[in-house]
Amino acid sequence: MAEAKKRTALDIIRSYDGPKIRIMEVCGTHTHEIFRQGIRQILPPQVDVISGPGCPVCVTPVGYIDQAIWLALEKGVTICTFGDLVRVPGSTMSLADARSQGGHVEIVYSPLDAYDYAKAHPDEDVVFLSVGFETTTPPSCLAVKQAVADGMTNFSLLTANKTMPMAYEAMKDSADAFLYPGHVDAVMGTRSGEAMLKEGVSGVVAGFTAKELLTAFAVILVKFPQGKPFFKNCYPRVVKAEGSPAAQALIKEVMEPCDSEWRGLGVIPQSGLQLRPAFAVCDARKKYGVPAMEGRANPACRCGDILQGKCTPPQCPLFGKVCTPEHPVGACMVSHEGACSAYYLYGGNLHE
Known part of the structure; x- marks a missing residue:
């Protein structure tokens, strides 16, 4: 037991040998920080990180x-x-x-x-x-x-x-656990995550430093193999229940x-x-008297699928070719919080 207490979050992540898991981060800052801090490189192959609809410009x-x-x-x-x-x-x-x-x-x-x-x-x-x-x-x-x-x-x-909250509800079948955005919960508290737990949906509230993100991933990888829904606030220095x-x-x-x-x-x-x-x-x-407008996106752009976690940016035929930060075709490449922007900046051909 004493030896187990000495394990760091990094140890837990690197030694994970549990079942395949899909973790959806729904915050554009998380998307970029996970890349920038090299966290994707240390995740075991059975841990799949999905970028969800967490960029306000993108959605x-x-x-x-x-x-x-x-x-x-x-x-x-x-x-x-x-x-x-x-x-x-x-x-x-x-x-x-x-x-x-x-x-x-x-x-x-x-x-x-x-x-x-x-x-x-x-x-x-x-x-x-x-x-x-x-x-x-x-x-x-x-x-x-x-x-x-x-x-x-x-x-x-x-x-x-x-x-x-309603986006979590719409996406709940696309992931096994959510990485909830710490800044949103700093305003709204933990009740949305707790409500999702009552529906059997797992997730943790995460901060933005390397240590905070590693802790959030470690908690998910410890809890998930136990087979029960879970929720934990891993950002307590900022996020309070209320x-x-x-x-x-x-x-x-x-x-x-x-x-x-x-x-x-x-x-x-x-x-x-x-x-x-x-x-x-x-x-x-x-x-x-602004009229309602449906809008027509470029039919080749897969921003919509990326925001639903149905594909990764490199799987879009436009990514890195027609669509670049200098000449963006879709919102996910424009926004500094967008998934396509993160993959482009940090060489995201990972987990393909």
Whole structure:
């Protein structure tokens, strides 16, 4: 027993001789850190790490990009957005292309930057592209509250905010265990993982350092052969059971659940967030009458399959050939959190 206590996470991983297991990481930062820190190279061959729908830019549907382009070119609004979205292809062009055609697109680093821009430019109608999971939703809510309090009429959001629990539900048959994103659970707490456990779905909450990731993998590889569903918070220094009550209250005050389309997964009921009627003045869709747009992705691009864990990036015929970070065809290559980007940067022909 004393000898067993001396085993490190690395020892447990390297000596794993249990059954084949599929571990799905649903966080784009995890995708890149697992590659960057060389963790894939030390995993036994029967441990398969799948990149799931954990990149907010990647799961944002093509139709949303088309709506943003429509706002820029047809309504003449100033689009404020994170840099990743600028190069994501829409049906016929990207926001970068729209900018070259006269559209006004500003890169910002937070929703509050967009709010500040709108306040400093009262003669411009400003729309912030609110894309993200629970981690980045509270700042969008804060920006909206501030704009309403200030009586600003030139600031609004085009929302594509999503929540993770329903995605876990949609993907539960694609993996044997989830690597839950620590930053999401820092906001929302551990209740989603605990709820999945009640459905017989296993997973651990993981941090982002090498030690934290190795610990999470080791826990999974110890628990899985026991044949019982499990859940463990392996990021307790940041993630508490209750999460952040203040952030949750802010989201609940400003936004409400809605059905939402995920690239590759289709429409997942009640998996999105939209502004409540009390904040409709900041809802770009209502303010500008934005039409619904289906969007058409490149039919050869397999981003949708990659986000579902049905294939790895090198199995896409475009990967590394037609589709590169310099000339991306799909969102998974554009985003700095995308699986294709990670495989391209870190030579991901592993586990093929």
